[in-house]
Amino acid sequence: MPAEISGLRMTRQRWEVYRLLMEQRDHPTANDVFIRIKDRLPNISLATVYNCLEALVQHGVIRQVNFERESSRFCPNLEEHGHFHDKRSGTIHDVTFKPGVNLADVLNLPPGTLITDIEITLRGELPVS
């Protein structure tokens, strides 16, 4: 376990939460993480899972993703990407942009607007197998 990641001091709990996200690159909720991590940290509390996820998000190590009013999900992919929600399977997939595309260029915004964050969410159905 490294002493810190991106300036965030590592603890056993933070490290295991981080590793779990990196290993299974889906988009689990805090509760999903809580359930999955019990193997390795049987005594961890849900509050600590929330605390660890928040610390990791605030240090830019993972991203928090929201769909409608559902529970937040957490994503270890730091590349610029959007999220596709497949209605059929209920799964969430990372979606990248075609090369050379700059989202901001495509929007009508007053000149001088400072964009700090863009979020793209799609819903639909992936083609059958």
Place this chain on the structure above:
Amino acid sequence: MPAEISGLRMTRQRWEVYRLLMEQRDHPTANDVFIRIKDRLPNISLATVYNCLEALVQHGVIRQVNFERESSRFCPNLEEHGHFHDKRSGTIHDVTFKPGVNLADVLNLPPGTLITDIEITLRGELPVS
């Protein structure tokens, strides 16, 4: 008051909620609507505001917009657009796309993917006056 809008039977409450959204074209929360509408419907309940908003959303008359984990907001603009959240003022602004732009063309998706809905959210700061 029309008998219905987009197949949704109008009631006094639905009509006033709808009118309020159309008049003040900001992005109020359910509670904002509840407070503002008390002039016209002093006895309306918050549950009814939620019910009316849900009915209007489900009939495609208004749109529901979510930012992070904040309360849902409601938008009467049915044109395709995204939402810019200005950190300085806390206000939300509709953002249109440049002409001829098709969001789906810009994304890497498996061929045959059916997209039913795209949502774009931006955060940042608008230029000072």
Place this chain on the structure above:
DNA sequence: ATAGAAATTAGAATTATTCTTGCACGGTCG
């Protein structure tokens, strides 16, 4: 007008998340 269906109301319930409090840990310094 009457009966059935649908909407509204008030307040309780739900649930994801945050907060509070006391305890444990780990490094530091005498």
Place this chain on the structure above:
DNA sequence: CGACCGTGCAAGAATAATTCTAATTTCTAT
């Protein structure tokens, strides 16, 4: 080594947006 100090953790309570329940009212259609 052993007291100290700051931070993190665990457990459970609190919070708040939203949804649900049950009773009443309003609407629609006969």
